[in-house]
Amino acid sequence: MTTTSPSTTTHEKRTVTLVFAALMLVMLLASLSQTVLSTALPTIVGSLDGADHIAWVMTAYLLGMTVTMPIYGRLGDRVGRKPMLLIAITLFTIGSLVGALAQDMTVLIAGRAVQGLGGGGLMVLSQAAIADVVPARDRGKYMGILGAVFGLSSVAGPLLGGWFTEGPGWRWTFWINVPLGIIAAVAVVALLHKPTTERARTRVDFLGMALLALATSSLILAATWGGHQYDWNSPQIIGLIVTTIVGAIAFVAVERRAEEPVMPLALFRDRNFNLTTVGVIILGVAMFGSLSYLPTYLQMSVGVDATHAGLMMIPMMGGMLVTSIVVGQAVSRTGKYRWYPIAGALVTGLGLFLLSTIEIGDSRWQIEGSLLVLGIGIGLGMQILTLIVQNSFSHRIVGTATAANNYFRQVGGTLGAAAVGSIFTSRLTESLATRLPSAGEAHSGSSSLTPDSVAHLPQEIHDIVVTAYNGALMPIFLWLAPLTLVSALVLWFVHEKPLRHTIEASKQEESLGEQTLDATEAMTGAER
Secondary structure: OOOOOHHHHHHHHHHHHHHHHHHHHHHHHHHHHHHOOOOOHHHHHHHOOOHHHHHHHHHHHHHHHHHHHHHHHHHHHHHOHHHHHHHHHHHHHHHHHHHHHOOOHHHHHHHHHHHHHHHHHHHHHHHHHHHHHOOHHHHHHHHHHHHHHHHHHHHHHHHHHHHHHHOOOOOHHHHOHHHHHHHHHHHHHHHOOOOOOOOOOOOOOHHHHHHHHHHHHHHHHHHHHEOOOEOOOOHHHHHHHHHHHHHHHHHHHHHHHOOOOOOOHHHHHOHHHHHHHHHHHHHHHHHHHHHOOHHHHHHHHHOOOHHHHHHOOHHHHHHHHHHHHHHHHHHHHHOOOOHHHHHHHHHHHHHHHHHHOOOOOOOHHHHHHHHHHHHHHHHHHHHHHHHHHHOOOOHHHHHHHHHHHHHHHHHHHHHHHHHHHHHHHHHHHHHHHHHOOOOOHHHHOOOOOOHHHHHOOOHHHHHHHHHHHHHHHHHHHHHHHHHHHHHHHHHOOOOOOOOOOOOOOOHHHHHOOHHHHHHHHHHHHHHO
């Protein structure tokens, strides 16, 4: 038995702190990119005359992020987090440059897609790398802080977006990522030195990756276009649905035989993984579906500018930040975690219900109170679900498991954002066409509407437009609320396993080959 000197322990703690600081910066990059455009979005689509494609600005990023998450997770386990993080940061920064220079919606959406290709790695690898340096029992407080970073960015992003929109211009919502990306890359190079798990021979599951991308992309396109650009029974949508099903079946068949599967099927033999997967999909639909369009609603219907729309989101950030940190500390101290995601799902549902009751003319404190409740709910369980998954598998595949969990959350989030965006746009366009049949091209459609143009409309038309925005969006929150109840019910059956006090796999696990490991994981998962 070996002992550890106080100086060694102090050095290790300092190393963990520095590595965690770098990972927080990476997480900040990923989370800011999902929120900074929210307050700037109405001005952007008005400037580029593309409100009909408003859903794609969010969906393109989420789609790129979702498709790449399992790939980053698996390759991170094989060749190391550091090189994969640098690739992700590079892609993210390039996408930001494309978005900053865009002169039309097509280029802007392309830039967001490239951002997403990098963002998938930023989100997954920052969480997986914590497992390299912190055991599961102590990991809760670190995961809680990462959740707080996400909560902080949920308000800092809209505030920055509002400030940029009213100051130097909306393009700075993209330019800001360039220096941040450079700083993040330098921090990763300088601080992240954890040894990799690279083997002498690493086979890349290219076919599995391609099929996963095909199935995921087809699913998201069907959700985005269905009922909006094409009828649900149109050949285009039916073709996408068929492609999704065929691609998913082919993906499963390939993964069963792949030597190094991008998403090992052994994961699905673990009870907690399956339950948290269902839970995060449902919560992803509710959370991303609601958060994507709230700042737009505040500008259009409440009549505040972009900066004040961001300020009105502060209560939600406060709720997320406080509960994420408190819950993380509590989990690390007690080792108990089962009830937090259940409570989080229920409180999130309450927040969505409160938002659905808001009408034109309601006080701002009522809106902010509803956002506070929503933030508390999200903060209670968001990061703990990732911890549950990481604690269910050996360190050898913790990145793969983390990526799979994030992938399914993003699938839910992408579907939620796409569905809410499609329904919102369709309802808004239909409402404006019905209520303003004789208003002329300038006001009968939604493509050229910006917060500033709405504020300067004649009073009668202004009232019709803001009422249409409220009527198009707020009922959707009520439709999302029951999903959180289903998530709480599913998470009720999660088994609370003891959190491990060590990082490295046992000597027995280290001596096993990959195929033996997967078989062992499958058998132990089946017993669970």
